[in-house]
Amino acid sequence: MRRFVLGFALVILCAAGSAMAATTRDLVIVTNAGASDVRSIEGTGALVNSVGSDGVFAEASAAEQAALAGIGFSVRVVTPNITAIYAANGSDGQYLTYAQFRDTMATIAQNNPTICKLETLGTSYNGNLLLAMKVSANPLIHENEPAIHFEGNIHGDEKIGWAVAFEMLKYMVSNYGTDTLVTRLVNTRELWFQPMYNPDGYVSGDRTNGNGVDLNRNWGWMWGYENAMGNAPFSEPENRASLAHILRHPFVIFVSFHAGSEFASYSWSCSPDTAPEKPLLEFLSLRYIVPNGYDHGQGYQGMYPINGSTKDYDYGQGMMGWSIEINFTKTPPAAEIEPTFQRNRTAILEFYHRAGQGIHGVITDATSGEPVHTQIWVSPANWPSFNDPTLGDYHRFYLPGTYSVTFRAPGYHDTTVSSVVVPNSGDSSVTVDMQMTPAALSPLFGFRVIYCYSEPSSYNADPRADIVLGPHDGTAYPLTTGRQLCLDMDRAVHNVPGTDLTVFRSSGSGTATVKGSNSWQGPWTTIGTANSAQTSFDLSSVGLDSVRYVELTSSGTFNIDAVEGVNDYVGIAGQTLNPKPQTPILQAQSPARGSVRFSLNTPPPAGTRLLVRDVSGRLLSSFVIRTSSFVIPAPLPAGIYFASLEPGGSAPLRVVLAR
Numbered sequence: 001m002r003r004f005v006l007g008f009a010l011v012i013l014c015a016a017g018s019a020m021a022a023t024t025r026d027l028v029i030v031t032n033a034g035a036s037d038v039r040s041i042e043g044t045g046a047l048v049n050s051v052g053s054d055g056v057f058a059e060a061s062a063a064e065q066a067a068l069a070g071i072g073f074s075v076r077v078v079t080p081n082i083t084a085i086y087a088a089n090g091s092d093g094q095y096l097t098y099a100q101f102r103d104t105m106a107t108i109a110q111n112n113p114t115i116c117k118l119e120t121l122g123t124s125y126n127g128n129l130l131l132a133m134k135v136s137a138n139p140l141i142h143e144n145e146p147a148i149h150f151e152g153n154i155h156g157d158e159k160i161g162w163a164v165a166f167e168m169l170k171y172m173v174s175n176y177g178t179d180t181l182v183t184r185l186v187n188t189r190e191l192w193f194q195p196m197y198n199p200d201g202y203v204s205g206d207r208t209n210g211n212g213v214d215l216n217r218n219w220g221w222m223w224g225y226e227n228a229m230g231n232a233p234f235s236e237p238e239n240r241a242s243l244a245h246i247l248r249h250p251f252v253i254f255v256s257f258h259a260g261s262e263f264a265s266y267s268w269s270c271s272p273d274t275a276p277e278k279p280l281l282e283f284l285s286l287r288y289i290v291p292n293g294y295d296h297g298q299g300y301q302g303m304y305p306i307n308g309s310t311k312d313y314d315y316g317q318g319m320m321g322w323s324i325e326i327n328f329t330k331t332p333p334a335a336e337i338e339p340t341f342q343r344n345r346t347a348i349l350e351f352y353h354r355a356g357q358g359i360h361g362v363i364t365d366a367t368s369g370e371p372v373h374t375q376i377w378v379s380p381a382n383w384p385s386f387n388d389p390t391l392g393d394y395h396r397f398y399l400p401g402t403y404s405v406t407f408r409a410p411g412y413h414d415t416t417v418s419s420v421v422v423p424n425s426g427d428s429s430v431t432v433d434m435q436m437t438p439a440a441l442s443p444l445f446g447f448r449v450i451y452c453y454s455e456p457s458s459y460n461a462d463p464r465a466d467i468v469l470g471p472h473d474g475t476a477y478p479l480t481t482g483r484q485l486c487l488d489m490d491r492a493v494h495n496v497p498g499t500d501l502t503v504f505r506s507s508g509s510g511t512a513t514v515k516g517s518n519s520w521q522g523p524w525t526t527i528g529t530a531n532s533a534q535t536s537f538d539l540s541s542v543g544l545d546s547v548r549y550v551e552l553t554s555s556g557t558f559n560i561d562a563v564e565g566v567n568d569y570v571g572i573a574g575q576t577l578n579p580k581p582q583t584p585i586l587q588a589q590s591p592a593r594g595s596v597r598f599s600l601n602t603p604p605p606a607g608t609r610l611l612v613r614d615v616s617g618r619l620l621s622s623f624v625i626r627t628s629s630f631v632i633p634a635p636l637p638a639g640i641y642f643a644s645l646e647p648g649g650s651a652p653l654r655v656v657l658a659r
């Protein structure tokens, strides 16, 4: 009977949209504290809202206030029981319940199928759906368009962020076809909305997810030295889902809405260093604050130092990223939703518009025409971004000016286009398409940083971890003791006879434990220790067939220049990778999906056959070759095959059909 009553009470609470808030807190000001005290204040469990000239605004329970006093802080209550105020405000029907939001998202998608696609990115720690809506013409296919992502509520108690992102979604959908600007933007952009990033916290009224982790301290760019940061970068399912989303769709602009202050905050937050493209971040910030008058600036100085934030990860991956604090009250009365939305509406439209400004193009293989996953380095800042892996398109926001752009992909020649002019007229964009020329014998290399640890006991880690990307060049990233770095090689490095993987150290005597895996989430296998200027590893010595991800853990300061992998990918015109050339020489050119074009350097002798076997040695195909260029008649699924000529007698040619 008692259990029944409790369940009934919970149903009532949930139906009212009210929070089952765990901790009752007051809004307080810590008068003798500043930005450098935020981490200590949070260490008591208190939540920091903002840092001002009169002190640090925070939310603290009675016990947390006692703890603050115990370590020497002076605390004054500004608003008693702010938790109850948030709960009362949030129980107004305009703040939808999780279930109402979930169902409304589905209804919007069903009613607007020509411009909406609803995606479930994953599930939260407590099993709630992580819903994202794509709004774009032809929403079911990826088009060559700049993509922009807005999310709200990564801190579950900051419900106004959910409300504004959700209002913006409804605004774009309901004004499509009637409002000229909205229609143009939906037709020419891919607009993504994830209003309820942290449904667990939204339901409970907590800042954290259901696992008690602050999701805006758990991202992988300089992760560590934080409270409630989780036990590893991307340990939380909400952030893993969002990372996969980013890897699938590189965004020009990625914005997280927050509340508790009014501030448009850009990178870096993890370091006082200036972001390489600060003028771009500053320009867009100034455009954003026109209709709302928010403060703006670099997060580290303008807010307070934090590690593991979304914005720093975004910027580390070549996207323009912000945390935008949109209201001093985290969950204001529902009557404030509409005016807060109006303060942000034209600012968001401005970001949508500006995402089309700059440098765009499509990157393909010069031989096959297939998309090539590529780094795009724009100088003079020399900061990388990435193209969409499925279509090959890239979009960089840039201001009018003249730049040089370098395209770099494992297995291809670097190509630099100088004198790229972003015009100061029209839509201010320039198209630079690129056909990449294969470089069969050049090594694979670190393609992107998946995560990197911060300094273990301070906020001064060098945020430019991108310096390890690409082949070795003498420039290095200083990985200090205990820090980890995870690199995605983009393609699997295969075990071949001899050296497969080489780690380059530019200087110093530090060492690094090197681990490998085919998933960035592991399981990891220790490959060995990098302890010299150039340490080579043979994957067969630890029983690995391939590794796509490489993790390094330093001991002493390890100045890591690069990680390189053997390139045994065939399908590359004009080269043979067969270590034992045969006569005639068999080549495989640029594999397309399911097929490979082979060529021979001489016409085949009468009766020559091509044999194709799978990895177990099973014969899949055998047919007579009559021309020096041919394809396997039957398409093959993605996988690894071995092709050989008969008669031939030499080692079979390894053929990898990817994607």
Ligand SMILES: [Zn+2]
Pocket: 155, 158, 257, 258, 259
């Ligand atoms: Zn927040």
